[in-house]
Amino acid sequence: xxxxxxxxxxxxxxxxxxxxxxxxxxxxxxxxxxxxxxxxxxxxxxxxxxxxxxxxxxxxxxxxxxxxxxxxxxxxxxxxxxxxxxxxxxxxxxxxxxxxxxxxxxxxxxxxxxxxxxxxxxxxxxxxxxxxxxxxxxxxxxxxxxxxxxxxxxxxxxxxxxxxxxxxxxxxxxxxxxxxxxxxxxxxxxxxxxxxxxxxxxxxxxxxxxxxxxxxxxxxxxxxxxxxxxxxxxxxxxxxxxxxxxxxxxxxxxxxxxxxxxxxxxxxxxxxxxxxxxxxxxxxxxxxxxxxxxxxxxxxxxxxxxxxxxxxxxxxxxxxxxxxxxxxxxxxxxxxxxxxxxxxxxxxxxxxxxxxxxxxxxxxxxxxxxxxxxxxxxxxxxxxxxxxxxxxxxxxxxxxxxxxxxxxxxxxxxxxxxxxxxxxxxxxxxxxxxxxxxxxx
Amino acid sequence: xxxxxxxxxxxxxxxxxxxxxxxxxxxxxxxxxxxxxxxxxxxxxxxxxxxxxxxxxxxxxxxxxxxxxx
Numbered sequence: 325x326x327x328x329x330x331x332x333x334x335x336x337x338x339x340x341x342x343x344x345x346x347x348x349x350x351x352x353x354x355x356x357x358x359x360x361x362x363x364x365x366x367x368x369x370x371x372x373x374x375x376x377x378x379x380x381x382x383x384x385x386x387x388x389x390x391x392x393x394x395x396x397x398x399x400x401x402x403x404x405x406x407x408x409x410x411x412x413x414x415x416x417x418x419x420x421x422x423x424x425x426x427x428x429x430x431x432x433x434x435x436x437x438x439x440x441x442x443x444x445x446x447x448x449x450x451x452x453x454x455x456x457x458x459x460x461x462x463x464x465x466x467x468x469x470x471x472x473x474x475x476x477x478x479x480x481x482x483x484x485x486x487x488x489x490x491x492x493x494x495x496x497x498x499x500x501x502x503x504x505x506x507x508x509x510x511x512x513x514x515x516x517x518x519x520x521x522x523x524x525x526x527x528x529x530x531x532x533x534x535x536x537x538x539x540x541x542x543x544x545x546x547x548x549x550x551x552x553x554x555x556x557x558x559x560x561x562x563x564x565x566x567x568x569x570x571x572x573x574x575x576x577x578x579x580x581x582x583x584x585x586x587x588x589x590x591x592x593x594x595x596x597x598x599x600x601x602x603x604x605x606x607x608x609x610x611x612x613x614x615x616x617x618x619x620x621x622x623x624x625x626x627x628x629x630x631x632x633x634x635x636x637x638x639x640x641x642x643x644x645x646x647x648x649x650x651x652x653x654x655x656x657x658x659x660x661x662x663x664x665x666x667x668x669x670x671x672x673x674x675x676x677x678x679x680x681x682x683x684x685x686x687x688x689x690x691x692x693x694x695x696x697x698x699x700x701x702x703x704x705x706x707x708x709x710x711x712x713x714x715x716x717x718x719x720x721x722x723x724x725x726x727x728x729x730x731x732x733x734x735x736x737x738x739x740x741x742x743x744x745x746x747x748x749x750x751x752x753x754x755x756x757x758x759x760x761x762x763x764x765x
Numbered sequence: 766x767x768x769x770x771x772x773x774x775x776x777x778x779x780x781x782x783x784x785x786x787x788x789x790x791x792x793x794x795x796x797x798x799x800x801x802x803x804x805x806x807x808x809x810x811x812x813x814x815x816x817x818x819x820x821x822x823x824x825x826x827x828x829x830x831x832x833x834x835x
Contacts, residue, residue: 367805369805369806369808369809371809371810373809373813375817395809397808399805494785495785495786495787495788496788497785497786561822563822563823567801569786569791569794571784571786572786572790572791572793572794573793573794575794575799575801576801577801579822579823579824579825580823581821581822581823583821583822624821624822626820626821626822626823626824627823628822628823628824630801632798632799632800632801634793634794634796634798634799640796640798640799642798642799644824646820646822646823646824648819648820648821648822648823650819652819654819654820656818656819656820658820658824664798672798680814680818680820682818682819682820685819706816706817706818706819707819712818716810718806722797737797739804739805739806740806741806741807741810743810745813745817753813753817755809755810755813757806757807757809757810758806759804759805759806761805
């Protein structure tokens with residue numbers, strides 16, 4: 325009996341010791357840490373874009389700007405652990421362009437700046453791969469990320485890398501961030517067809533290109549053309565961001581981007597026509613006097629702000645304003661407003677309006693008005709003075725329970741948006757975009 | 766220019782004086798429509814703007830790199 329009591333006593337002591345040990349472990353300061361991303365998410369984004377205009381840069385400020393583009397992108401975000409996320413962003417964009425087809429307007433026989441040609445330059449495919457790695461601190465108040473990107477199309481290759489650091493404080497009411505990126509790009513310069521015989525190894529008017537073709541106007545066609553010796557373009561970007569919660573229904577942000585570019589900033593196949601040089605034609609096509617010449621450096625500064633206001637359970641207000649200026653003489657203002665309106669708990673509509681205005685670059689000339697004595701000139705109407713209005717409408721479907729499934733992925737949201745963009749110059753475009761967010765079960 | 770910088774500094778510093786909103790009181794701010802970035806499906810329209818317009822940056826979109834010359 326005594327031995328049994330002793331055994332029971334020992335068991336009780338052991339149990340009490342185990343309990344104390346367990347309590348001590350429980351008292352250790354283990355804070356609950358929510359995963360930054362609970363599960364793998366996939367965004368499928370696609371868009372169809374169509375534009376038209378009458379001021380193609382390829383044909384020196386006149387001619388069709390008709391272009392269509394179809395883009396599809398997958399963005400896959402994978403949680404590597406509680407703190408780290410790897411994002412793979414892969415996209416492909418296929419376009420047909422009437423203006424770039426007129427790099428050689430004689431593919432179909434008769435050259436005409438207002439007609440698309442069917443040659444190799446009438447379309448291309450752009451592909452892109454971006455990898456992004458982000459890490460959040462245990463208290464989720466610090467986030468750093470690193471990025472690597474590669475993109476390529478027939479005449480252009482881009483390699484980019486960058487990083488960012490974000491700090492949250494003031495009970496996550498205030499956020500300050502800094503980011504930087506570098507893009508090392510390379511052109512494979514393609515020149516207008518009629519200028520190629522006047523390049524380094526060309527035969528001028530004795531080239532096969534001019535055989536059987538009659539030059540009207542000035543028959544002694546002698547363009548002022550030299551091939552570019554440097555085909556690299558580097559872009560360096562540093563940015564600051566600041567966001568602040570102003571009220572339980574209002575938050576805003578400020579952003580500053582400083583971009584320095586150097587290298588070949590001209591587009592090699594954009595023609596220029598001089599007003600002080602006699603014109604030469606083949607068929608109805610005006611032969612180029614030169615290609616655009618732009619400075620080999622550019623400094624761009626943009627300052628933007630957003631202010632979002634949660635009006636009530638149905639209605640929100642999203643606003644954006646940006647002031648931009650660069651050392652090519654362009655200043656621009658952008659303002660937009662979007663008013664998300666929840667029709668039901670699953671459907672939201674997104675009417676929006678955007679206004680944009682810019683002044684012309686110092687080097688911009690309209691068709692056939694540049695002077696041959698100038699150092700820099702372009703007839704790219706994207707660098708001209710204009711203003712543009714954009715109206716948009718979108719619908720969003722959100723299912724927080726991800727009921728609908730595709731394989732192992734539940735559909736979290738579907739967004740469809742349409743935008744019409746109209747300049748006060750002869751240019752307009754339309755785009756329809758769609759995005760589907762999947763969440764892995 | 767100095768005036769603009771001063772105004773920006775005053776505006777920025779005034780933001781810090783706002784009332785701190787607690788986590789449990791951020792329900793409205795956590796609404797998907799209140800995020801201070803564009804929605805993912807707006808990425809291609811933002812890219813189009815950076816191609817067709819001189820201005821870019823300060824909106825989370827493309828600031829350089831790639832061509833966009835079509």
